[in-house]
Every structure is written in C-alpha cells, then in structure tokens.
Amino acid sequence: MTVPLRIVALSGGVGGARFLRGLLAWGEASGTALEVTVIANTGDDMRLHGLQICPDMDTVMYTLGGAIHEDQGWGRADERFTVAEELRPYGVGWEWFTLGDRDIATHLARTSLLASGLPLSAATARLCARWDLPVALLPMSDQPVETHVELASGETVHFEEWWVRTRAAEPARRFVQVGVDDATPAPGVLEAIGAADAILLPPSNPVVSVGTILGVPGIADALRATPARLVGVSPIIGGAAVRGMAETCLATLGVPATAAGVALDYRARFGLLDGWLVDDADAAAVPEVQAAGIDALARPLWMSDLGATAAIAGAAVELALTRS
Amino acid sequence: MTVPLRIVALSGGVGGARFLRGLLAWGEASGTALEVTVIANTGDDMRLHGLQICPDMDTVMYTLGGAIHEDQGWGRADERFTVAEELRPYGVGWEWFTLGDRDIATHLARTSLLASGLPLSAATARLCARWDLPVALLPMSDQPVETHVELASGETVHFEEWWVRTRAAEPARRFVQVGVDDATPAPGVLEAIGAADAILLPPSNPVVSVGTILGVPGIADALRATPARLVGVSPIIGGAAVRGMAETCLATLGVPATAAGVALDYRARFGLLDGWLVDDADAAAVPEVQAAGIDALARPLWMSDLGATAAIAGAAVELALTRS
Secondary structure, X not given: OOOOEEEEEEEOOHHHHXXXXXXXXXXXXXXXXXXXXXXXXXXXXXEEOOEEEOHHHHHHHHHHOOOEOOOOOOOEOOOOOHHHHHXXXXXXXOOOOOOOHHHHHHHHHHHHHHHOOOOHHHHHHHHHHHHOOOOXXXXXXXXOOEEEEEEOOOOEEEHHHHHHHOOOOXXXXXXXXXXXXXXXXXXXXXXXXXXXXXXXXXXXXXXXOHHHHHOOOOHHHHHHHOOOEEEEEOOEEOOEEOOOOHHHHHHHHOOOOXXXXXXXXXXXXXXXXXXXXXXXXXXXXXXXXXXXXXXXXEXXXXXXXXXXXXXXXXXXXXXXXXOO | OOOOEXXXXXXXXXXXXXXXXXXXXXXXXXXXXXXXXXXXXXXXXXXXXXXXXXXXXXXXXXXXXXXXXXXXXXXXXXXXXXXXXXXXXXXXXXXXXXXXXXXXXXXXXXXXXXXXXXXXXXXXXXXXXXXXXXXXXXXXXOOOOEEEEEEOOXXXXXXXXXXXXXXXOOOEEEEEEEOHHHOOXXXXXXXXXXXXXXXXXXXXOOOOOHHHHHOXXXXXXXXXXXXXXXXXXXXXXXXXXXXXXXXXXXXXXXXXXXXXHHHHHHHHHHOOOOEEEEEHHHHHHHHHHXXXXXXXEEEOOOOOOHXXXXXXXXXXHHHHHOOO
C-alpha cells in the first residue's frame, strides 16, 4: 500500500486553482499518490443580496470539479445570466458584480446550509461532495474575515468592490481584515499543517490571498512549527503579476513587485519560506533569495497549459521534499 | 378634476391578483378613476436558501405588472430554470419548491433591500416601481408573520410546505400565525382603510389569505370603524373553491365550504361584511346571507376572462357604494 504524500496548499482564486490542477496532474503523471488539503482564502467572501459568496473557494471548487469557465478562470462554464438581467431593472446596486445563474445555485446552496446551522467548513464539504473533489477544500476559518480596503481618499470599501468595480484604480492605503482577531483556523487546518509532508504556496496574491490566510491567528504559528518545508511559487514574473493586480497590493505594503521582493516579504512578515521558485526570466533574483536562507530555483513559471503547470507543481513539491 | 374612488382590497395570491386586474379594467371601462390600495397577505412569506420570498405579493405584482405566467397564475412568464437545475444536485432540500430564474431576481432584490435596512413595505414599493404598478401594494405588516400548519400527526410545517409539497393531503388540525401578536399594520394600511370609499375582499382564501390579514392586530378594528362598506366575493362556487384548496382550510375551522358559510364566518370571526356576492349557482344562499344582515346578490362569479372579472369587480364596488 502506498502512503500518499500529504500536501497542504494555501490558495487564493484563479492562480491557486490552476496550480492545484497542475499539482494533481503531476501526481498522476509521476505516479505519486497525493493527499491534498487546500486552505483557501475567505477574505473576499461577502453577503450579497442575501447570498453568501466565497469567490476563491468557488474558483477552486469549479476548477477541480471540471466546471470552471476556462478562459475566464473563474465562474461556471456555459454560464447563463437570466437572473442578472432581471435583477438590473430593480436597481438595488452592485450591478457591476454580475452573478451567473449556475453560480447563484452554489451561493443559494451554501446560504441554505449555513442557515441550517452548519459552519462554513461543513457547508463547503457538502458543496464539494457534489463535485467529487479530489482534494479536501477547507476555508481558512469558519468565522467571517472580510478584507476591506482603505483608499487614499479615506473611504473604505469591500475588497471585491475595489478589485472588481474599480479594477483597483485608486491606490489602497491599507488593507483591513475585519474580524480576523476573533477568527480561528477552521477544523482540520492545523491538523493538516501538522501532518503535512510539504506545504505549498501557489502563485496566488501574496497580500490579499496568501497573506490573508496567514493573518488568521494560529496558522502562521503552525506553519513555523511543522516539520514540513514550505515552498512558494513566485506570482511575479519579470516585475509583473502573472495574473491579477498583485503589484498594486504589494505597493500598499511597500514591498517591491519582484520575485525576490515577495519571497523576502514572506520571511519578513511571517518568518516563513524554505524554498522559492522564480521564473527563468528572474534567475538573477536567485542569489538574493538564497542569501536570505531560502532555497531558490529558477524554472519556467508560466502556467500556459496543464503540462507546464504540472511541471511547476512537481518542482515545488520536490524542492519541499529536498533538504538543502 | 375627478376625485378618484378610493378602494382598499385585502388580497391573497392568484385569485386576488386576477380580481384586482378585473377591478382596474372595470375602472377603465366605466370611466371611474380609481385609487386602489392592496393590503396583501404575507403569512406565506418565507426565507428560503437565504432569499426572502413573498408569494402573494409577487403574484399581485407580476399580475398587475403584466409579467405573470398566465396559465399558471403565479410566477413569471417565459420563466427559465437554470438555477433550479443547478441547485438540485447540491441536495439542500426544498427541491419541490422550484424557483424560476426571473423570480429569483425579485427575491434577490427584495433580500438586498431588506438587508440594507428597509422595512418590507418600503422594499415592496421599490420592487413595484420597476413594474410601474397602477395600485399601491402594501404588505399587511412589516413584521414577519408566518402561517404554520399543525398537522393531524402533531407535526408542524410551514404553510408552503403543506400547501405546495403535500398539496394539503394531510388534514390541518390548526393554523398558527407565528409572530402575529407582535405584528402591527404596515405604514399606510390603517390610513388607507380609514380613507376608503369601499373595501373589497376578492375571492381569496378566507382562512389563510384574508383571514391572516384580518388577524394582524388593528386591521379588523379599523375595518369595523371605517365608514366604508366592506363587500366580499365568494371564493366558493357550488360548494368548491374557485381556485386552490380553500375547502380544506375551512374544514379545519369547522366552517361549511359554501358561499353562505364563508360569509357567515367573516361575520362570526371578525364582525365584518356588509355585502356579499355569490355565484348564480349559489343563488339559493342569498336569503341565508341576507338573514344575517348582509346585502347579498347572485352574479356570475367565474373569472373566466378579463371582461367577466371586470363585471364581478364592478358589481362588488357598486354593492359597496350602495347603502341598503
């Protein structure tokens, strides 16, 4: 009997989900049995029109469940918009946040399960059961933690409003994790970290995705305490985010939007990071990262297709399992 | 300048909505300017999957807004069911209560408005604005009042579960208006009653629709105190409900399911009713109703088309305006 390799990944939305799909493909291709636990960011969650929406968990669930809109990276394939078209004339706001019909069904089911008294982690397990997910998907916390953005103007908005409506046009003065002080890791989170053979940081946003997860009291401590090595994949290639607008978020923290900058920030803010993959284009950053005591390697990091993504994930796992 | 005739109607769902459409058509055809206030039953309201659903108000709104599914009598015309199809595999329950996509948009808008702090009456006004309704549609109360059904088995279920899922198969031992003691009439309800020239009871269910409205503390008192006469249209023709399953509900109260039985019950339970229309088939009931001091007339009461419905509504208005 093969003992599976126990992997924990801290994931945001699109980048994390695609990386995870590559990880599973790598396991399959290399004949490595994997037991993957995903600890997902829930800082972007919100209650909209009564619906509990978890953008990052939905993206992971749809991606690994084979239901994702491939080109878009989020939302459902073959989506329809009858509800959104009907909602608009009522003029109740948030018209820029278009909810697809299929996606709404997920939010209704989640809201229903939460209303019946289940915590978010149990509701998520129920939703994932439909998709027969090949990973355990856990919210970082069962308590609500909402990322709010304090703008330069002094106004504070929900992260999704800043990100989706304004495309982060106005600089963020700071990010506030509303509720984080009262949050505890969801059931299974600390156990998975303690039992892991490798901890991976996919190329998710280091500030508002991975950083939010690491902000939940107890999670960073557990990661520092676990014997497993923690290896990250740079979300910055050649000075720009692979996807999304991570540079803007890094700028708010005063962190250089470079492959080395993000690695050193994980060290500085959280005392974490044993290994770091940078893109071949950033090979020059390797010595700087290594000088901080982090094993660094340059590899092709564009997740251009499943094969390329599997190779990235495989390199991350191998770096995590190799003691320097 | 014509002073409009101020009419208040107490309405349930399908029967009430069709009657109201007839009333408006009668006003148009007879050149009578009308100012109609509809006090709607909200006892069937529920929170389902996080959505606030008001079945009777939606039926009135869609019917008078020209968006109703004509054959069905409730729900939206040209409805679609992508959300329901997607919701089913999650298995969260209430699969028998199918929500259409267009209808869901209404519930999302309402839930959103309520979440923003509006009372139900103000949220309803916002929803109705989209449909440019030719009436003022008021919930009977801004406080939640839920009709629950105590079954012969001792189990208690929400009215919609008994009505829609089981088609009222198991007899109801009694109806409980959860929350009614703390409910007050919605803003505008008592004012409209006090200023009315005529009060009409459409052929709605006398127990769980009109009876529920009359159960809100203050409403029956106001109706007894107003100088306007109160005229009802029998929902029972030839011993059977025109629509729905009113007989079952009447049986629970021990009231005969006859045109006279319902009239006398309005008198007995609420001390109300100045006039009563029965169908020609029930002309024999006229003397019995009149013996109780209620003006009774026999008329064709099948709301078979808009013209027939307009004639019924016109007869009801005229009976209300005629002092015996």
